[in-house]
Amino acid sequence: MKTHLLFLCALFAARAATAAADAPKPPDACCSQPVPGAAAFSRESLYQIETKFTDDAGQSFTLGQLRGRPVVLTMFFASCGYACPLLVTDMQAIRAQLPAAVRDKAAFVLVSFDTGRDTPAALRKYRTERGLDAGWTLLHGDDDAVRELAALLGVKYKQEADGMFSHSNLVTILNAEGEIVHQRTGLRGGLPEAARAVVALAP
Amino acid sequence: MSFASPFRFFAAAAGVLLAVAAAAGAPLPAGMLRIPAGVYVPQQRSAKDAAQVPVASFLLAEQPVTNAEFLAFVTANPKWRRAQVSRLFADESYLQQWAGDLEPGPHAPAGAPVVQVSWFAARAYARWAGRRLPTTAEWELAAAAGYTTAAGKNEPEYNRDLYAWLARPVPAILPAAAGARPDFHGVRGLHGLVWEWVDDFNTAMVTGESRADGGLDRDLFCGAGAAGATDTANYAAFMRSALRSSLKANNTTSSLGFRCAQDVTPALASVP
Numbered sequence: 001m002k003t004h005l006l007f008l009c010a011l012f013a014a015r016a017a018t019a020a021a022d023a024p025k026p027p028d029a030c031c032s033q034p035v036p037g038a039a040a041f042s043r044e045s046l047y048q049i050e051t052k053f054t055d056d057a058g059q060s061f062t063l064g065q066l067r068g069r070p071v072v073l074t075m076f077f078a079s080c081g082y083a084c085p086l087l088v089t090d091m092q093a094i095r096a097q098l099p100a101a102v103r104d105k106a107a108f109v110l111v112s113f114d115t116g117r118d119t120p121a122a123l124r125k126y127r128t129e130r131g132l133d134a135g136w137t138l139l140h141g142d143d144d145a146v147r148e149l150a151a152l153l154g155v156k157y158k159q160e161a162d163g164m165f166s167h168s169n170l171v172t173i174l175n176a177e178g179e180i181v182h183q184r185t186g187l188r189g190g191l192p193e194a195a196r197a198v199v200a201l202a203p
Numbered sequence: 204m205s206f207a208s209p210f211r212f213f214a215a216a217a218g219v220l221l222a223v224a225a226a227a228g229a230p231l232p233a234g235m236l237r238i239p240a241g242v243y244v245p246q247q248r249s250a251k252d253a254a255q256v257p258v259a260s261f262l263l264a265e266q267p268v269t270n271a272e273f274l275a276f277v278t279a280n281p282k283w284r285r286a287q288v289s290r291l292f293a294d295e296s297y298l299q300q301w302a303g304d305l306e307p308g309p310h311a312p313a314g315a316p317v318v319q320v321s322w323f324a325a326r327a328y329a330r331w332a333g334r335r336l337p338t339t340a341e342w343e344l345a346a347a348a349g350y351t352t353a354a355g356k357n358e359p360e361y362n363r364d365l366y367a368w369l370a371r372p373v374p375a376i377l378p379a380a381a382g383a384r385p386d387f388h389g390v391r392g393l394h395g396l397v398w399e400w401v402d403d404f405n406t407a408m409v410t411g412e413s414r415a416d417g418g419l420d421r422d423l424f425c426g427a428g429a430a431g432a433t434d435t436a437n438y439a440a441f442m443r444s445a446l447r448s449s450l451k452a453n454n455t456t457s458s459l460g461f462r463c464a465q466d467v468t469p470a471l472a473s474v475p
Binding site for chain 2: 043044045046048147148150151152154155156157158161
């Protein structure tokens with residue numbers, strides 16, 4: 001554990017140093033930013049992207065901050081009246097099936113398509129309404145960030161004329177390194193398999 | 204009017220030139236053409252989609268990005284070289300027609316459109332170049348132009364060329380982008396060269412849940428759903444839509460390239 005912490009500290013220090021060196025460059029939400037210390041993340045890791053999101057506490061958030069934890073991630077939007085509430089309920093069901101030790105470590109992440117309405121404040125309200133505890137991370141991103149993440153996950157989405165979104169229903173499970181290990185598609189079934197995929201990540 | 208010194212004369216002359224330049228607007232960035240505002244009519248839409256999508260005026264590259272241009276990009280950005288790119292961002296066939304990491308070679312002539320590039324790579328190039336990828340609506344609006352009018356579907360010659368291209372296999376070595384016949388707006392190769400990535404390619408959903416419908420994934424050029432399209436004569440637009448919906452962002456193919464677009468900034472707004 002101690003070595004892990006040391007390693008993480010070193011990693012953050014390295015990233016901070018590189019970020020400072022890169023400071024004069026305009027912010028680049030896309031994947032074209034070199035990843036500091038290329039050895040840091042694997043070539044399959046989603047954490048290679050340094051895209052900045054904002055969490056529902058208003059704090060800047062990069063996906064790499066989830067490193068070291070099993071992650072259950074879904075893209076959604078808060079005003080969705082059909083699939084999204086089911087997706088969140090399904091994630092809660094996955095969580096309920098985890099042994100306590102795994103459950104406490106796992107991160108449950110919701111990233112909104114709705115860059116306009118799902119501000120950090122709106123997401124904070126959603127957290128309260130749905131009773132989502134500290135194990136949940138709710139993220140807002142700009143259009144570029146959301147499109148890039150959707151592309152990485154294989155999520156298709158489109159804003160309809162009425163402001164709602166059509167989207168794939170996809171729950172993605174990432175291992176500690178941010179690599180996709182399992183995806184549950186659609187709205188029916190697949191929850192025990194998803195839970196097993198998370199449990200399998202426990203060391 | 205007299206000038207006390209040659210300097211003042213030149214200053215005045217320069218002032219006149221500046222005034223003329225301002226009246227005409229700043230010149231467009233090199234290689235970019237202005238596409239006037241218009242309306243995009245999606246080929247397929249759900250009951251909730253708008254029938255017509257207004258598109259603001261924008262700038263579009265005259266040509267798709269060439270091998271020579273992409274070489275400059277990968278030279279400046281090692282992580283986008285063939286041997287170094289992450290599989291997450293480009294599949295195994297990324298730039299496979301090139302002879303080497305920094306050598307396009309005989310199968311990828313300098314002036315030909317670059318193909319075997321993923322959406323991530325295309326997007327990264329556009330950002331590096333200070334530009335962006337066009338949206339579906341922008342691309343389709345521009346591509347609706349014929350040779351002599353903004354509505355190519357009414358030009359027999361345009362239709363003939365378009366469908367002749369769709370019927371032809373992709374040549375092993377692509378021709379130069381500059382050799383393509385310019386359309387009404389002066390844009391070359393929107394049809395007849397390669398398919399092109401758009402920024403929001405992942406909005407295209409042939410079914411409500413494409414992911415669960417595994418059969419779609421490999422049917423890159425399936426056009427079976429054209430019966431439900433708004434204009435059945437526009438089979439080509441349906442094919443493009445079907446292609447987009449079947450692509451993943453790290454996919455690359457031998458007939459898929461891209462070109463850049465740009466917003467019309469206030470400084471460019473007065474350019475005719």
